[in-house]
Amino acid sequence: MKASLFALAAAAALTVSAGSALAGDVTVTLTGVQARGGDLLVGLQTQGQFLRHAGSYGEILANPTAGTRTVVLHNVAPGDYSITALHDADGDRTMKLVNGRPGEGWGMLHGETLRAAPTFDQVKFTVPASGNVALTVAMDYPAN
Template sequence: MKTLLSLFAIVCTLTFSQAQTDGVTVSVTIENVLNNEGTLLAGLHTAETFMKAQGIKTASTAAKKGAVTLTFENVAPGSYSILVLHDANGNNQMDFEANGMPKESYGTTGEMTLYGPPTFEATAFTVAQKDVSHNIRF
């Protein structure tokens, strides 16, 4: 019985350890942060959450003029996009001008269009077995 319990404990420990290290690290460097006001908010999105819900993983840090790097740990293989917002006033949402244009800086991986919101297809990247890094310029 002791042997069976010991074996069970080892299997549980190995399974837990494996779960903690599955996936890769995705890092994003946000360039051209204009000031130290507020917070940088980032979301790692799938096609299902892009522009519809909170990302499957989120990261945030105090804004710092210049460049700031955020990371997402243990990301499973798949197709993703990252959206970043400089929430200068700290209300945890994007603020808009009366004409619908954003008041705060934002960016995404991939291609940004000049008019209209970004699409998942234009901003998506693939995560496989190696760590991934991206730069987003405000």
């Protein structure tokens, strides 16, 4: 996977999005979070933003503790999105790669099934015109 894939979570977390008359909340439950310092960046991307340094909605959890963490992204417009989480332990807003593999904690919807860089269709989910969405994303960390 490209390092820029994970940097987009930071961009999404800092993006201000206008609410829509038809918008729902996306609740993201992150499992397997480890206490490694830094920030946990969570971002939603449209297909046009996918694998780019951009995002539509996001949140930053500073210095997360180990366990399960929940993020709620409010007023998300209906449509298809991907979700990326990066545990940016060193604060550089970029995924470290070691021998071509993630060197920091990360997660994507269906990430546990990925064996190469994902396509948008592999990791997308849909926010409906009415109602909320609840997702679970398993974090994956490299061995120390």
